[in-house]
Amino acid sequence: MKSSTGKYYIGLDHIRAVAIFMVFSWHFMHQEISFTYTPSFFPLSLINEGHTGVSLFMALSGYLFAKLLDGKKIKYASFLWNRFLRLAPLLFFVVTVIGIHQYSIGVPFDLYCLEILKGLILPTLPNGGWSIAIEFHFYLLLPFLLYIARKSNYSLGFTICFAILLRLFLYEEVGQIQRFAYYTIIGRIDQFLFGMIAYQMRGYIMGRHILVIGSFIAFSIFFWNFDQSGGFHNNPSYPSNRLVWVVMPTFEGLTYALLIAWYDNSFMHSTSRFSRFIALIGTYSYSIYLLHFFFYKVLILIMVRYIMPVSNFYIALCYSVLGFLFMVPIGYLSFRLIESPFLKLRTNYIIKNDTERVLEVRSCNRLGSSDG
Numbered sequence: 008m009k010s011s012t013g014k015y016y017i018g019l020d021h022i023r024a025v026a027i028f029m030v031f032s033w034h035f036m037h038q039e040i041s042f043t044y045t046p047s048f049f050p051l052s053l054i055n056e057g058h059t060g061v062s063l064f065m066a067l068s069g070y071l072f073a074k075l076l077d078g079k080k081i082k083y084a085s086f087l088w089n090r091f092l093r094l095a096p097l098l099f100f101v102v103t104v105i106g107i108h109q110y111s112i113g114v115p116f117d118l119y120c121l122e123i124l125k126g127l128i129l130p131t132l133p134n135g136g137w138s139i140a141i142e143f144h145f146y147l148l149l150p151f152l153l154y155i156a157r158k159s160n161y162s163l164g165f166t167i168c169f170a171i172l173l174r175l176f177l178y179e180e181v182g183q184i185q186r187f188a189y190y191t192i193i194g195r196i197d198q199f200l201f202g203m204i205a206y207q208m209r210g211y212i213m214g215r216h217i218l219v220i221g222s223f224i225a226f227s228i229f230f231w232n233f234d235q236s237g238g239f240h241n242n243p244s245y246p247s248n249r250l251v252w253v254v255m256p257t258f259e260g261l262t263y264a265l266l267i268a269w270y271d272n273s274f275m276h277s278t279s280r281f282s283r284f285i286a287l288i289g290t291y292s293y294s295i296y297l298l299h300f301f302f303y304k305v306l307i308l309i310m311v312r313y314i315m316p317v318s319n320f321y322i323a324l325c326y327s328v329l330g331f332l333f334m335v336p337i338g339y340l341s342f343r344l345i346e347s348p349f350l351k352l353r354t355n356y357i358i359k360n361d362t363e364r365v366l367e368v369r370s371c372n373r374l375g376s377s378d379g
Contacts, residue, residue, distance in 0.1 A: 018276040019071060020289030022267055026063040027292040030135075031334065032327040033057025035303045039317035039326075042240045046320050049231035054324065056230060056238050058189075061138055062259035065195050068142060069202025070267045076153060076357075077206070083150055085356035090146050094139055094293075096349045097341065098132070101297050105133050130190035134300040137190055144192040145199050156203060163200045163207075167257065170196050174253045185246040188256050198260035205264035212265060213272040219265050226262040291338030298341055299334050306330040 032054050046055055053059060102123055109119050126132035126140055155162035174193060178184040188194030205212060212219065233251065236242050242249055276282060288295070307317075310326045317323045 016071075016074075016271065017278065017282065017286045018271050018274070019067060019267070020286035021276070021282070022063065022067055022270065023289030023292040024285045026060040026067065027288065027295050028331055029054060029057040029060030029063065030296060031057070031299050031303065031331050032324070033060065034299065035307055035327045035330050036320070036323040038304060038307045039311065040320055040323045042238060044320055045231070045234045045238075050227045051320075051324075052231040052234040053227060054327075055320065056234050058239055059230070059259055061135075062195075062198050062256065063263045064138070065141070065145075065198035066202040066205075066260050066263040067267055068145065069199035070206050070264060070271070071202075072149060073156075073203040073206035076149075080358040082356045082358060085354050086149075087146060089353045089356055090143070092349045092353050093346075094142070097294060097297055097345050098136055098139055100345055101134050101136065102132070104301075130186075134297050136297070141190075141192050141195050145196075148192075148196075152200070152203065156207070160207070163204050167197050167200050167260075170194075170200075171253065171257060174256075178250065178253055183246045183248045183252075185249075185252045188252045194252075194256040197256040198263065201257075201260035201264035202267065205268035209268045209272045212268040215269065216273070219269040222262055222265055226258060229258060288335055288338070291335065291342045294338040294341035294346065295331075295334045298337060302334065302337065303330060306333060 033056070036055070036057075040055075044055070046052060106116070106119050106123075110116055122131045126136060127143075128140070130137035130140070132140055152163065152166075155166070170193065174184050174188060177187055177193070181187075184194075233242070233255075236249075237247075239245070242251075307326060307330065310329065311317060314326075315322070317326065
């Protein structure tokens with residue numbers, strides 16, 4: 008969607024749409040399909056293990072903010088305020104609805120509030136809200152990341168290496184790293200940073216079709232093997248004690264960042280009806296992400312009862328497409344009624360340099376002369 012800077016990138020909304028479909032399908036399909044099943048067509052493991060869609064969101068955030076803030080100075084308080092207006096209203100709505108339900112079934116209100124407060128640091132926010140907390144942790148680190156990125160072309164890469172070593176240390180100390188890698192900034196930082204690096208290297212990535220497609224195929228085969236070995240829940244149990252989780256965020260971040268930079272810079276994105284429809288799904292992706300937890304179990308139950316039972320992965324996949332399309336108007340209503348009113352309160356956090364101010368004044372003068 009259009010940011011407070013006034014810029015809009017339709018291709019990035021296409022990517023958001025893909026990411027939210029992956030996450031939705033992950034929750035939706037596995038109501039009927041066992042987590043032990045692995046599809047024979049290897050790229051479909053990215054849907055069967057659709058939790059990886061969160062990694063795509065994280066890499067996209069790093070890329071987008073590197074793109075919006077490239078070489079610019081910002082009013083950091085205004086930046087945080089804008090991000091608060093973007094994320095907090097719908098999250099507050101979801102937390103309130105769940106809180107009312109929890110209170111109605113006898114959960115003490117103070118205990119629920121404590122869990123929500125803990126969610127500012129720990130992964131305790133409901134309906135996937137833990138990922139919003141990680142996103143905010145990234146915003147807190149962003150000034151430092153932008154600073155070191157301007158000082159050295161290699162600083163973000165060194166930071167990724169440090170994060171890998173930290174996860175390896177925690178793995179040796181705790182015996183497992185899956186929870187840290189998946190639910191905290193300790194793992195997700197790789198994906199944000201690779202997104203930023205991909206923007207820095209966009210000129211090299213642009214048009215490198217063989218490199219990017221080959222990387223995606225290799226990553227899909229890696230994920231297919233990961234899926235076959237038990238995936239998220241059964242590798243061999245949850246939380247997994249496998250060393251793969253030390254580097255899983257790195258592999259995801261690298262692959263998705265390459266795909267994002269390639270797709271954003273290598274093509275002229277169509278504004279056809281289909282393209283705009285997919286982009287609208289991306290615009291509503293935040294609403295679909297937080298609200299689909301309220302609907303997906305009911306949707307699959309209705310389809311199984313009134314259409315036909317789910318006997319295999321491919322029927323479940325078709326059902327997930329239908330369920331996802333049902334979520335689009337819900338996302339639209341949420342965006343218009345809950346998100347949009349607060350987005351109007353955002354301010355421009357970019358500090359314009361002298362050249363930009365002069366050009367803006369000249370533009371206003373020309374417009375004033377033509378109006379006269």
